[in-house]
Amino acid sequence: MSINGSVPSGRRMLPFDGMRGIAAVGVTAFHVNPASPFLFWAWTFVDMFFVLSGFLIGTILYRGISEGTLSLKNFWIRR
Numbered sequence: 163m164s165i166n167g168s169v170p171s172g173r174r175m176l177p178f179d180g181m182r183g184i185a186a187v188g189v190t191a192f193h194v195n196p197a198s199p200f201l202f203w204a205w206t207f208v209d210m211f212f213v214l215s216g217f218l219i220g221t222i223l224y225r226g227i228s229e230g231t232l233s234l235k236n237f238w239i240r241r
Contacts (some may be wrong), residue, residue, distance in 0.1 A: 175221070178214050185211035 188207030226232030
């Protein structure tokens with residue numbers, strides 16, 4: 163991130179990607195062993211995954227619109 167808090171073009175937000183990865187692992191662990199007493203709150207992983215995914219995808223779209231470089235074709239191909 164830069165000093166003003168914006169993310170330069172082409173840079174990934176690794177902390178958010180990491181948190182989204184942890185959420186995906188938590189959901190997978192729940193599906194492997196749903197009776198585990200340690201995963202009784204696994205629904206929070208689902209919420210966290212979708213919130214972070216929405217934020218990251220929204221950031222990509224906002225950046226493309228504000229810079230005038232948004233190509234929905236390329237966006238969907240990357241997905």
